[in-house]
Amino acid sequence: MTLFSTKDNPVPAGAQTGQVATADGVSLRFARWDPEGPAHGTVCLFAGRTEKIEKYFETVRDLLKRGFTVAAMDWRGQGGSQRLLRNPMKGHVEDFADYQYDLEAFMREVVIPSCPAPxxxxxxxxxxxxxLDSARAGERIFDRMFLVAPMLELSLVKHDVAARRLARVLTGIGFSRAYVPRGRRVRLNEFHFDGNRLTSDPARFARNLTITMEQPQLDVGPPTIGWVTAAFDLMDRFAEPQTARAIRQPLLMVAAGDDQIVSTPAIERFGTRLIAGASLVIPGARHELLQERDAFREPLLAAFDAFIPGSAR
Incomplete structure (x- = not known):
């Protein structure tokens, strides 16, 4: 499987790429890199919805400099992994539990056999x-998890209760694979830095847009009604107080103070309930903290260095 470079976003040297099949027959793209010297362990990099490995090349370099092997993958239905519907631009999944097949295959076939522990x-x-859903189910795959702006609750959805009801009704009557109402693929020339809710860094915004413009096959459009319904089901489980208390996985959640995509208060509430974890907020930052200005990104990486043992930085 191929990784794609752009002028301002070259593939980090030494990439090893391939594909792996999940237990339910979905093909996933993966990549891995080794540091120049002895590795202090492996950092597994997991992107958000619509994202691809290419978007995190800068972060891959940051991790390699810290002495870690890096392994990354594209979730089903996005990036260079297999699409699930006839229209490849539809961001779809029937149940968020399906993503656990992706996680299991990636760890079993790529990380555990060929990457150094921890x-x-x-x-x-x-x-x-x-x-978090894996940890909720009792899995203990990682020594520690560093979670950036986790999707515990959405802040961009108005009339939350009504949206939940509508999504479930539409899914129930057979519209699971349709785009969300008014959801359409926005043309690339309609994306503008001004007013975007993801990052305050114009250079990184432009870099990520260039990836999509030059490699549109890696892109994915709005979610389907089924994806939204499945996401609401997962977020409802996270809202139950016993969910956080059942997690024994050491973890740190970092929220963005000006996040207009996911709810920062929900992350803080969840953090207070954790037994082996906590949360912190970077004031003023937008949702994509790893794509933010250095003023926000550097505190994020400092928190990573403090929480993840072995970092050379």
Missing amino acids: FFALAHSMGAAIL
Whole structure:
């Protein structure tokens, strides 16, 4: 499987790429890198919804400099992994439990056989929610998990209760694979830095847009009604107080103070209930903390260095 470079976003040297099949028959793209010297362990990098490995090349370099082997994958239905519907632009999944097949296959076929222990996770948004769901189910795959803006509750949805009801009704009557109401693929020339809710860094915003413009096959559009219904089901489980208390996985959640995509208060509430974890907030930052300005990104990496043992930084 191929990784794609752009002028301002070259593939980090030494990439090893391939594909792996899940237990339910979905093909996933993965990549891994080794540091120049002895590795202090492996950081597994898990992206959010719509994202691809290419978006995290800068983060891969940061981790390699810290002395870690890095392993990354694209979730089913996005990036370079197999799409699930005839229309490849539809972001779809029937049940968030399906993502556990992706996690299991990636760890079993890629990380455990060929990457040095201990294993750590660095996950963003939807990816962080998937890892939390694994921990909720009693899995203990990683020594520690560093979760950036985990998707515990959405802040961009108005009339939350009504949206939940509508999504479940539409799914129940057979519209699971349709785009969310008014959901459409926004043309690339309609994306503008001004007013975007993801990052305050114009250079990183432009870099990520260039990846999509030059490699549109890696892109994915709005979610389907089924995806939204499955996400609401997962977030409802996270809202139950006993969910956080049942997790024994050591973890740190980092929230963005100006997050307009997921709910920062929900992350803080969840953090107070954890027995082996905590949360912190980076004031003023937007949702994509790893794509933010250095003023926000550097405190995030400092928190990573403090929490993940073995970092050379």
